[in-house]
Amino acid sequence: MNAESDERRGTAATVVPGSVSGDGQKSERELGSRAPRFIRSSRVLHLSWQVGIFVVGLAVVGAGIVMLPLPGPGWLVIFGGMAIWATEFVWAQLVLRWTRRKVTEAAQRALDPKVRRRNIVLTAVGLVIMVVLVGIYVWKFGVVMPWKIDE
Structure with missing residues (x-):
């Protein structure tokens, strides 16, 4: 135009x-x-x-x-x-x-109930995976963060 x-x-x-x-x-x-x-x-x-x-x-x-x-x-x-x-x-x-x-x-x-249910399930699975990964990290390395430098 x-x-x-x-x-x-x-x-x-x-x-x-x-x-x-x-x-x-x-x-x-x-x-x-x-x-x-x-x-x-x-x-x-x-x-x-x-x-x-x-x-x-x-x-x-x-x-x-x-x-x-x-x-x-x-x-x-x-x-x-x-x-x-x-x-x-x-x-x-x-x-x-x-x-x-x-x-x-x-x-x-x-707003569809099926989509909301799927999103809630995916969020819960993602949170469980994050908690497991953080747990493995703490079990393997302890609570000391990797960027803490004492030298």
Whole structure:
């Protein structure tokens, strides 16, 4: 999509987020720019608006990437930057829709009783294996940690 949005040509988004369409399914917003009308009316102003949104989103995503190995909510900040980009760019809106759909599917699968039972069993088996390995280590080497250097 170019700098001009569909909304400028008169096909403004009429779907309210979270609204339910006539067939009972939840409809999504139309793709495109969500810039104010006076900004969309001028091509130069709209293009500079998009550059500003891109730079701000890039800074937020960059901060999130830095927070991945460092302390901080890295993924949350990255998705926040994607949400900033999604106010203006269709590709970011599509990525966020796909992510939202996948997270919803994963949450529904996690609530399935069979999956929960399997996860509990796997967690219990993993904990037993960890306790056995720690027990073997303590039996073989004692309570002295390997990084304690007396020399």
